Amino acid sequence: MSASPTSLSLFSELAIGPLRFPNRIVVSPMCQYSAREGVANDWHLQHLMQLAMSGAGLVMVEATAVEARGRITHGCLGLYSDEAEAALARVLQAARAVAAPGTRFGIQLGHAGRKGSADVPWHGGAPLKAGSDAGAPWRCSAPSALPFAPDWDTPEALDEAGIGRLVDAYVDAARRAVRLGFDVIELHCAHGYLLHQFQSPLANRRDDAWGGDAARRDRLALHIAQTLKKHVPSDRVLGARITGTDWAEGGLGPDDAVRLARRLRDLGFGYVCVSSGFVVRGERIPFGPGFQVALAAQVRRQSGITTRAVGGISEPMQAAEIIASGQADQVALARPFLADPRWVWRAAETLGVTPYYPAPYRRAAGLRKPATFDRTQ
Ligand SMILES: Cc1cc2nc3c(=O)[nH]c(=O)nc-3n(C[C@H](O)[C@H](O)[C@H](O)COP(=O)(O)O)c2cc1C
Numbered sequence: 001m002s003a004s005p006t007s008l009s010l011f012s013e014l015a016i017g018p019l020r021f022p023n024r025i026v027v028s029p030m031c032q033y034s035a036r037e038g039v040a041n042d043w044h045l046q047h048l049m050q051l052a053m054s055g056a057g058l059v060m061v062e063a064t065a066v067e068a069r070g071r072i073t074h075g076c077l078g079l080y081s082d083e084a085e086a087a088l089a090r091v092l093q094a095a096r097a098v099a100a101p102g103t104r105f106g107i108q109l110g111h112a113g114r115k116g117s118a119d120v121p122w123h124g125g126a127p128l129k130a131g132s133d134a135g136a137p138w139r140c141s142a143p144s145a146l147p148f149a150p151d152w153d154t155p156e157a158l159d160e161a162g163i164g165r166l167v168d169a170y171v172d173a174a175r176r177a178v179r180l181g182f183d184v185i186e187l188h189c190a191h192g193y194l195l196h197q198f199q200s201p202l203a204n205r206r207d208d209a210w211g212g213d214a215a216r217r218d219r220l221a222l223h224i225a226q227t228l229k230k231h232v233p234s235d236r237v238l239g240a241r242i243t244g245t246d247w248a249e250g251g252l253g254p255d256d257a258v259r260l261a262r263r264l265r266d267l268g269f270g271y272v273c274v275s276s277g278f279v280v281r282g283e284r285i286p287f288g289p290g291f292q293v294a295l296a297a298q299v300r301r302q303s304g305i306t307t308r309a310v311g312g313i314s315e316p317m318q319a320a321e322i323i324a325s326g327q328a329d330q331v332a333l334a335r336p337f338l339a340d341p342r343w344v345w346r347a348a349e350t351l352g353v354t355p356y357y358p359a360p361y362r363r364a365a366g367l368r369k370p371a372t373f374d375r376t377q
Pocket residue numbers: 028029030031032062063108188191241275310311312313332333334335336
């Protein structure tokens with residue numbers, strides 16, 4: 001098969017700020033809920049090593065909490081201690097050692113806000129209860145004293161001092177991420193976690209400088225973005241995962257995403273990744289192939305910032321067409337990479353592009369095209 005312009009677009013280089021990415025494919029951040037006290041271990045080692053050699057242009061490390069109470073579960077990664085930093089250094093060094101040429105590494109900095117203190121998803125993800133085997137609950141923070149859902153604990157509304165400490169925690173975690181050598185640092189402003197809680201009127205009922213109209217609800221994410229910009233050297237890329245819509249009455253919509261993306265662009269952020277939902281229960285998310293791509297396309301068109309699409313992107317031609325049609329500059333895949341860490345090889349071979357194989361795996365070349373597989377080998 002010969003490569004067409006459409007297929008080549010997925011495998012074309014991309015520059016974001018000072019960095020070049022060898023292709024448009026991104027391993028989406030994926031919580032592994034497998035750390036202890038925020039500290040990575042051999043699970044993260046194998047997870048990121050196999051994804052590092054996948055050939056994706058960018059591998060994002062999962063949502064990593066900037067403080068202990070900003071974790072979703074007891075198993076979440078953190079970057080708030082020397083021990084956590086050292087453990088992640090080991091993982092990143094090993095991943096880089098086996099990575100495909102040019103692969104970049106990024107980390108997503110997050111804070112769960114009122115969605116913290118939960119059990120791991122494979123045990124149901126419910127709020128932790130005192131005395132259970134799942135570990136001790138902790139008091140969560142949020143913009144307002146409003147629980148995520150009726151069966152969740154009421155969080156503490158952050159005061160000025162609390163917001164100051166939170167900003168310091170982001171700066172401290174970003175400094176650690178820079179020291180670790182991450183190319184990309186991403187602010188998690190989506191999925192109903194703390195920065196999204198501040199942005200969405202469904203979770204933020206404040207009437208001070210951090211809530212009320214849209215500008216004040218955006219303020220915390222933008223203040224942290226601006227502060228990080230001062231502390232992160234200009235040879236790295238800062239980006240954000242933002243919310244395209246809350247999929248709920250009275251919540252955020254695409255215009256809010258465009259506004260935030262424009263402001264982030266003006267602050268010198270390199271990209272946004274457009275996701276959606278999860279700030280309240282009872283939302284109606286139209287899950288399906290590429291269900292968030294139109295949101296990314298609108299943000300890209302109306303803000304001009306480099307834009308990543310994510311969600312329900314699983315087929316090579318689908319991914320290639322999203323890039324070729326100008327709907328997004330990058331595509332991120334999450335579950336497809338868990339199911340098939342060799343997804344990039346399959347995409348390349350499907351689209352007629354020669355993928356990178358680590359030398360010891362070269363005899364797998366072409367195996368995705370049965371006609372060329374010599375069974376005597
Ligand atoms: C196991 C798992 C963990 C995830 N953890 C994160 C995360 O840490 N940060 C984040 O922004 N999204 C997270 N997500 C959402 C994905 O990054 C992605 O946006 C979503 O799964 C849709 O993409 P997909 O259809 O390719 O799976 C997670 C998804 C999965 C399946």
